[in-house]
Amino acid sequence: MNGTILDNLASQIVDKLPDNVQGQLSKVTTMRAVQVGLGFVVLGQIYRWWENRMPVPRYGGIVSFSSLLSTIRMSKRGPSVLSEYYSRYPMAMIPAGSQWQLVVRSEFIDEVNRAPDDVLSFISATEESIQAGHTLGSQIVENHYHHNVIRNYMTRQLHSIFPEVYDEVKYTFENDATLNSDEWRELHVFPWILKVVAKASNRVFVDTPLCRDPQWLSVVIEDATSVVKTATFINLFPTPLRGLVGWLISGKKARLRRASALAKDVIEVHLSRAGKDLEMPDFLDWLISIAPQEELNVEDITRRIVAVNFAAIHTSSLSLTHALYWITARPEYVEPMREEIETVTKEMGWSKNAIGHMPRVESFMKECMRVVPLGANTMARRVMKPFRFSNGVSPPIGTVISTHVYAMHMNESIYPNAHTFDGFRFVKPDSDTEGKAKETMYSTSVNYMPFSHGRHACPGRFFASMELKLMFAYLVLHYDFTWPTEVTQKLKPGEKYRPKDIWFGNTFIPDPKAKILVRKRQTRSSLE
Numbered sequence: 001m002n003g004t005i006l007d008n009l010a011s012q013i014v015d016k017l018p019d020n021v022q023g024q025l026s027k028v029t030t031m032r033a034v035q036v037g038l039g040f041v042v043l044g045q046i047y048r049w050w051e052n053r054m055p056v057p058r059y060g061g062i063v064s065f066s067s068l069l070s071t072i073r074m075s076k077r078g079p080s081v082l083s084e085y086y087s088r089y090p091m092a093m094i095p096a097g098s099q100w101q102l103v104v105r106s107e108f109i110d111e112v113n114r115a116p117d118d119v120l121s122f123i124s125a126t127e128e129s130i131q132a133g134h135t136l137g138s139q140i141v142e143n144h145y146h147h148n149v150i151r152n153y154m155t156r157q158l159h160s161i162f163p164e165v166y167d168e169v170k171y172t173f174e175n176d177a178t179l180n181s182d183e184w185r186e187l188h189v190f191p192w193i194l195k196v197v198a199k200a201s202n203r204v205f206v207d208t209p210l211c212r213d214p215q216w217l218s219v220v221i222e223d224a225t226s227v228v229k230t231a232t233f234i235n236l237f238p239t240p241l242r243g244l245v246g247w248l249i250s251g252k253k254a255r256l257r258r259a260s261a262l263a264k265d266v267i268e269v270h271l272s273r274a275g276k277d278l279e280m281p282d283f284l285d286w287l288i289s290i291a292p293q294e295e296l297n298v299e300d301i302t303r304r305i306v307a308v309n310f311a312a313i314h315t316s317s318l319s320l321t322h323a324l325y326w327i328t329a330r331p332e333y334v335e336p337m338r339e340e341i342e343t344v345t346k347e348m349g350w351s352k353n354a355i356g357h358m359p360r361v362e363s364f365m366k367e368c369m370r371v372v373p374l375g376a377n378t379m380a381r382r383v384m385k386p387f388r389f390s391n392g393v394s395p396p397i398g399t400v401i402s403t404h405v406y407a408m409h410m411n412e413s414i415y416p417n418a419h420t421f422d423g424f425r426f427v428k429p430d431s432d433t434e435g436k437a438k439e440t441m442y443s444t445s446v447n448y449m450p451f452s453h454g455r456h457a458c459p460g461r462f463f464a465s466m467e468l469k470l471m472f473a474y475l476v477l478h479y480d481f482t483w484p485t486e487v488t489q490k491l492k493p494g495e496k497y498r499p500k501d502i503w504f505g506n507t508f509i510p511d512p513k514a515k516i517l518v519r520k521r522q523t524r525s526s527l528e
Helices: 003-016 027-051 067-074 078-088 106-114 122-129 138-142 146-154 158-174 189-205 214-234 239-249 252-272 283-290 298-329 331-348 359-371 461-478
Strands: 091-096 099-104 185-188 377-383 400-404 479-482 502-504 507-509 515-520
Touching: 067 091, 078 091, 099 106, 099 377, 106 377, 106 400, 122 138, 122 377, 122 400, 138 298, 146 283, 146 298, 146 461, 158 189, 158 461, 185 189, 189 214, 189 283, 189 298, 189 461, 214 239, 214 252, 214 298, 252 283, 252 298, 283 298, 298 331, 298 359, 298 461, 298 479, 298 515, 331 359, 331 461, 359 461, 461 479
Parallel strands: 099 400
Antiparallel strands: 091 099, 185 515, 377 400, 479 515, 502 507
């Protein structure tokens, strides 16, 4: 860390201090204090590295004493490193910012799942991973009662929720001038998908008209996209500095104020009818019905809605962007899926049941999530009490344990030709008669974990998969896609193209700058 960086950090620190304190401190003094503090932090890292050594391989080579330096070293070849360590070692220490993770293979997953929460803590690991105190609020992780709403309301009511989501998706697509042209129009994919997912999700969370309010969409999208970026940046710093860094860069309070002001009227209406016997309670009614007494106010309920939006918008937007890139890159899958979608919707209409009877669509989406899972690792747990694996390894208290996802998904013994995208990999041979894929995209197992696995698997995966399949099927049925001319003119005959994913913080990010060309479907339906 050079003097310029320290000067900038010192300036920000001093500027945030009260005026009477600023008058008694110079930036030079503050800079020197930061330098001394960093020196102690580095020495502390080396000491902890020595004290917490385990008899497992550790990535990093000559810089393996530092997780941060090892993270930097790994930044350009993360997926290949994970695949190499997965194939060679049952467990290994892999860098994750300023800390290490003990990443284990599938044979240890059941041991991790069986451990009580007070021994291996999902909450503690998650709180650090997303830096909840600086992004969403610590209470979101410490008391995640909103998960009960997702499990007991959303998941059980998907059939009744579907018409609302479908109506919003149809409204959004039909009123988009870019989509509904007979001429090719350029579409900046990721920002557009963020808005589409936000609208559809908030039709359930807050209903109309708020779900279509540009200001509301702006604040929930801004929050959803900032959480991961903010947390990743904070996690680059040693624990003693994270509070300071979070204080300097987090904008969660300002975003919460904006969101609360926009949602105030809607929430107050729902608060006023709390405890009443409602014929058709919605998401907010259920959320308020189980909220602790101290959270029955506009700000805290808004905080929960924003947190649920983070989970819904972040994961679904990335997944749908990946899928849209894949279908544009592999147009040979379009007609078989269109035929399936047309046949099913003619018989069943657009319904939750219909979405569940599209094995080709299901398989295509599932293959997208296999090839590019959102995270390279999953099932993060922090060791809170002494714990020993069956191979005798005892991670020190405080160690974060996780399991391979990407490397396991690339295992040829589990998935033949694993590095080749096969959109119909998961279609049963008899799917034409049964109308079912081998397994749904929300099914989890030790061999398929984009939504994690076990009792802490993503509770919103049932809603997310329904929403994703609906949006993807609607797009495939009604629109044509291709790459811009500047891309296609550089391709050789028969050459396939897909924008390269970005490796960021152990996550596969679809290229946020990529664009495609889109137009209304030109070929007529075979059923018309």
